[in-house]
Amino acid sequence: MNFIYLDHNATTPLLPETEKFVVSNLSTFGNPSSIHWAGRKSKALIREARSHLSQFLKVSPLEIIFNSGASESNNTIIKTTFLHSAKKHFMCSMVEHPSVIKTMQYIQGLGAKVDFIPVSRDGVIDLEFYKNHLTKDTALVSVMLANNETGNIFPIQKMARMAHEVGALFHTDAVQALGKHAINLNELGVDYASFSGHKFYAMKGSGILFSKKGVPQISLMHGGAQERHRRGGTENLLGIASFGEVARIALSHGPGFIEKKSSEIKVLRDHMEKRILSEISEVSVMAAGSSRLTNTSSLILKDVDGETLLMNLDIKGYAVSTGAACSSGNPEPSPVLLSMGLTRAEAQTSLRLSLGWENTFQQVNQFVDDLKISVQKIRDIANSPYKFDMRREHDAAL
Amino acid sequence: MMLPFKQNPTNEVQAFTELHKRKPRVLVAMSGGVDSSAAASLLVDQGYDVVGATMQVWDYSNCDVTEGNGTCCSSIDVDDARSVADHLNIPFYVLNCEAKFKHAVIEPFLKAYLDGQTPLPCVNCNTYLKFDHLIRKMNELECDYLATGHYAQVMPGHDGRPAIFTSTDDWKDQTYFLFTIDPEVVPKLLFPIGHMKKPDVRVYCEEKGLVTAKKKDSTGICFVGNMGYDKFIESQVAPEILKAKSGVIRRFPSGDVMGNHTGIHHFTIGQGKGLGLTHHEKLFVLKVDIKDNTVWVGDEEYLYSHDVQVIDPQLLSSVADGEVLGVKIRYQQKTSPAKVVKTETGFKLEFLEKQRAVTPGQAAVFYREKQLVGGGWITL
Numbered sequence: 001m002n003f004i005y006l007d008h009n010a011t012t013p014l015l016p017e018t019e020k021f022v023v024s025n026l027s028t029f030g031n032p033s034s035i036h037w038a039g040r041k042s043k044a045l046i047r048e049a050r051s052h053l054s055q056f057l058k059v060s061p062l063e064i065i066f067n068s069g070a071s072e073s074n075n076t077i078i079k080t081t082f083l084h085s086a087k088k089h090f091m092c093s094m095v096e097h098p099s100v101i102k103t104m105q106y107i108q109g110l111g112a113k114v115d116f117i118p119v120s121r122d123g124v125i126d127l128e129f130y131k132n133h134l135t136k137d138t139a140l141v142s143v144m145l146a147n148n149e150t151g152n153i154f155p156i157q158k159m160a161r162m163a164h165e166v167g168a169l170f171h172t173d174a175v176q177a178l179g180k181h182a183i184n185l186n187e188l189g190v191d192y193a194s195f196s197g198h199k200f201y202a203m204k205g206s207g208i209l210f211s212k213k214g215v216p217q218i219s220l221m222h223g224g225a226q227e228r229h230r231r232g233g234t235e236n237l238l239g240i241a242s243f244g245e246v247a248r249i250a251l252s253h254g255p256g257f258i259e260k261k262s263s264e265i266k267v268l269r270d271h272m273e274k275r276i277l278s279e280i281s282e283v284s285v286m287a288a289g290s291s292r293l294t295n296t297s298s299l300i301l302k303d304v305d306g307e308t309l310l311m312n313l314d315i316k317g318y319a320v321s322t323g324a325a326c327s328s329g330n331p332e333p334s335p336v337l338l339s340m341g342l343t344r345a346e347a348q349t350s351l352r353l354s355l356g357w358e359n360t361f362q363q364v365n366q367f368v369d370d371l372k373i374s375v376q377k378i379r380d381i382a383n384s385p386y387k388f389d390m391r392r393e394h395d396a397a398l
Numbered sequence: 399m400m401l402p403f404k405q406n407p408t409n410e411v412q413a414f415t416e417l418h419k420r421k422p423r424v425l426v427a428m429s430g431g432v433d434s435s436a437a438a439s440l441l442v443d444q445g446y447d448v449v450g451a452t453m454q455v456w457d458y459s460n461c462d463v464t465e466g467n468g469t470c471c472s473s474i475d476v477d478d479a480r481s482v483a484d485h486l487n488i489p490f491y492v493l494n495c496e497a498k499f500k501h502a503v504i505e506p507f508l509k510a511y512l513d514g515q516t517p518l519p520c521v522n523c524n525t526y527l528k529f530d531h532l533i534r535k536m537n538e539l540e541c542d543y544l545a546t547g548h549y550a551q552v553m554p555g556h557d558g559r560p561a562i563f564t565s566t567d568d569w570k571d572q573t574y575f576l577f578t579i580d581p582e583v584v585p586k587l588l589f590p591i592g593h594m595k596k597p598d599v600r601v602y603c604e605e606k607g608l609v610t611a612k613k614k615d616s617t618g619i620c621f622v623g624n625m626g627y628d629k630f631i632e633s634q635v636a637p638e639i640l641k642a643k644s645g646v647i648r649r650f651p652s653g654d655v656m657g658n659h660t661g662i663h664h665f666t667i668g669q670g671k672g673l674g675l676t677h678h679e680k681l682f683v684l685k686v687d688i689k690d691n692t693v694w695v696g697d698e699e700y701l702y703s704h705d706v707q708v709i710d711p712q713l714l715s716s717v718a719d720g721e722v723l724g725v726k727i728r729y730q731q732k733t734s735p736a737k738v739v740k741t742e743t744g745f746k747l748e749f750l751e752k753q754r755a756v757t758p759g760q761a762a763v764f765y766r767e768k769q770l771v772g773g774g775w776i777t778l
Binding site: 305308311312314315374377378381384386387388390 | 423449489491498502525526531535537539540
């Protein structure tokens, strides 16, 4: 079977060069904190990775804290700010990743006041709501740079400035934007940002908490002196090294590399969407008119159960997603799409396609050809009754 | 045996492949038990393009992880099904069917007990989930067949069309639970282990190195687990509803009051233990009267009867009025000849030999020789 991967917002494959680099370093085993030859070799890998990533992100090496990934970064910033700030008001958007939403709900249970900023059906964030709820008591605002399901890009620069005007700290979960959208953390003006290597063609289990010089820096993980006491625990050496290696490769292509990749993928994505919209009936693209990542396409397909479509396509070799991957196995429709005002029934018909650096026109065309057949097949039987119809039961109960 | 179908599935697969220029694709229902694991593995051996699925039917999030071990639907079983699928290198999905299972299986199960009956939830699970929900899934996933690990066989019936026949393993035969299957669906069904005996199924799984080879058989009802019926019902139904079902125990035919009981859900016809009576003779439950919640007990001889009323019949093959068929009135019982007479609401079964403990809520299932013909629900 021909396997085609169209789920880069869930995770990315290792770049072939990165894979080679990791394999060649498999025997590097020393503890980076050790003074001897074995430790030095490991420490060098981490130092090089930090150097490449700081250049890539255009920040100081000291502003990079390596950890396990964006979920840890998000937890760290929200929980430590809650524990240490005298101010108890927090804000985030309604479409954040669960590692932000659930952490906000957690501190809410401990006494924080949290406001969740709504978005429109196009995924545009309600800046009026945001402005009206920011106060001198706001400790932290956390808004993602780009949404994982729809690709919506939020006006972080503007929102960070507004937060700073009232003396609040600003955090952005930038995990989805890395590698897909040119990021300039200085221009954005955020205090903190979260990244994961595995969404950037590196290995799973390593991430970055960007923490701007001068802002409060408190560890969630107490232990050794790693990351200048900001994150205890022996480093995920090869994870970090692979992350740095991808940054090195990106830098080696010269300035504007991400912009170039991003526009190449946009051509592919737009071609795919154009074909889908013209060749499949009753389909719409979420946030089509808004600013969004160039690789993401969030479809709503009338009368097609998203999970069933995913399985059908999987059997044919295509990896796609319905809403957030974290919700698989859970019958609840995507909270992001519900927050955007879709009904439960509509949200259950969603399909998310997210392209990556290695996808080709030929792959996308083959996918659309098969998608048409799959959608038709499922629609053909969508209205044939079950012997025990939950919809009928549900309607009767109402 | 008459048929190439069971005898040489590999040839069937080859013929299909030549005709359609692709392998036949089959969706196999995998519970994580030994039988459905063997079924999936046999299909892979035979050359099918196999897709595995487990229906998650009950919420285990509050369960102790060891609680459901060994029954057919604990979360450990889902993990086992997944590891077998991984071992076979086939796609595998967990289908969330909790809401449908609750409404189509659990709720009727509870209602039957409150109505003084002894329900048979596995039939509803087959009717509404395995052979309806999964049939739809089979079509949606563009599969040609649906396979399960049932001890049953599909072979040509007397009219040459595919029909359901009993398993080679008389002891394990599960056709009793299959009488509600739609006749149109039968040609789409594969029962890969239906021609095998249980010990051979285990040997096969061991040879294949499947993790489920040594798992103990699931017995009883999956969602009840080790809890027991009484406790399960008490965990699901409000105490005041159960209390309203308490009453007296009377002896038949005298009508003497023998004692009190705390709810009719504790009783089933033919039950001789746990009656809470201090009586020197062996007494059995003869009848549960839901008008006043009286439980009638008496000597064993009163348990026997010739005639059985059956409602909501489902037929897989036509039955002539008055035809004598083999009939089972409970699982793991041999068939007994009965004249099947049509009535307004179903059938009256006139058994040639008296039957013990005819139990409302159970099924009466009809066979012509080894072929499953249909069945219905026993009523008073």
